[in-house]
Amino acid sequence: AQKITQTQPGMFVQEKEAVTLDCTYDTSDQSYGLFWYKQPSSGEMIFLIYQGSYDEQNATEGRYSLNFQKARKSANLVISASQLGDSAMYFCAMSAGYSSASKIIFGSGTRLSIRP
Amino acid sequence: DGGITQSPKYLFRKEGQNVTLSCEQNLNHDAMYWYRQDPGQGLRLIYYSQIVNDFQKGDIAEGYSVSREKKESFPLTVTSAQKNPTAFYLCASRQGGFNQPQHFGDGTRLSIL
Secondary structure (H helix, E strand, O other): OOOEEEOOOOOEEEEEEEEEOOOOOOOOOOEEEEEEEEEOOOOEEEEEEEEOOOOOOOOOEEEEEEEEEEEEEEEEEEEEOOOOOOOEEEEEEEEOOOOOOOOOOOOEEEEEEEOO | OOOOOEEEEEEEEEEOOOEEEEEEEEOOOOOOEEEEEEEOOOOEEEEOOOOOOOOEEEOOOOOOEEOEEEEOOEEEEEOOOOOOOOOEEEEEEOOOOOOOEEEOOEEEEEEEE
């Protein structure tokens, strides 16, 4: 069975500091993708970054990077130089299988709060 | 602009009443999904559909029903059998395999009167 675990229910970080949000996963599939989404208080889900199971390089998108450690089954999100607008819920998600309807499972989320 | 439109933004249901949440996409995506989110929690899959006239139950399908008569539309009905329907409902779509992200609508907040 597939599983996503986020062990940090909430985090407080000072503005301009870097922050790491933890995510571990479990799957028996060899081909899978890992995603991070941001959910502001308004509720919409914003796609941040993707890492494929066969990707050798860690994914980066602007201030976001994904620290992918395949042997440890972890896919931590790193936000550099945090900003007040980064305050939100962050969800790690995983998809496996080649069908577009393959299920995507989500972790329970981490609420990130940035202090000025 | 392409995207997913959910309506209404807020919805109130009386006891014993069925209500339908709308989800429309113009991204030409094959797959569509419905999720439920309770306060402070993650997303739980209700139903998903890969093609027109076909859909599968997710993890919490009891008390819900869906239809997929058109590629761009995937409405969700919350029936009176769903005893605790108060939640935030998110619709998503996707095209391609495991390396493609889902695109989400802005959600519908359902409350019981």
